[in-house]
Amino acid sequence: MLSARQRGQWNRFLLYLDVESLLRANPARERRYLRLSEEDRRREVQDFREQLQQQTVEDTINVVPDSYEIVRTSYTPTEGRVVALLRFRYDNFTEIKEYTYFLRRENGYWEIYDYNVTNVGTE
Numbered sequence: 001m002l003s004a005r006q007r008g009q010w011n012r013f014l015l016y017l018d019v020e021s022l023l024r025a026n027p028a029r030e031r032r033y034l035r036l037s038e039e040d041r042r043r044e045v046q047d048f049r050e051q052l053q054q055q056t057v058e059d060t061i062n063v064v065p066d067s068y069e070i071v072r073t074s075y076t077p078t079e080g081r082v083v084a085l086l087r088f089r090y091d092n093f094t095e096i097k098e099y100t101y102f103l104r105r106e107n108g109y110w111e112i113y114d115y116n117v118t119n120v121g122t123e
Helices: 002-006 010-015 019-024 027-034 038-054
Strands: 067-075 079-089 094-106 109-122
Touching: 002 010, 010 038, 019 027, 019 038, 019 109, 027 038, 067 094
Parallel strands: none
Antiparallel strands: 067 079, 079 094, 094 109
């Protein structure tokens, strides 16, 4: 997923995301989503997918890291957790963030349904 994001391979990047769960992880978006009809919910998920791709939504999962390192992976047959250090290079410093991705395995493949971000520091 991270390599696909670095290369701008949006179809591959989005393949690994449970976009509906990520949309609903934000409390304000969740409240709005719950008030919608089933048809409007599908449209809302599609709109969110497009916003991620166009980078018009404030969401840290679609930010492009300069580099990354997988620190730890743990999983059961249906749930997984991946901890990665992502580095974001700016003009005078590099920001380091620890991302913890939470995954579910359904229909034979893994999808990220939630994540946490912790600021680690700078270099």
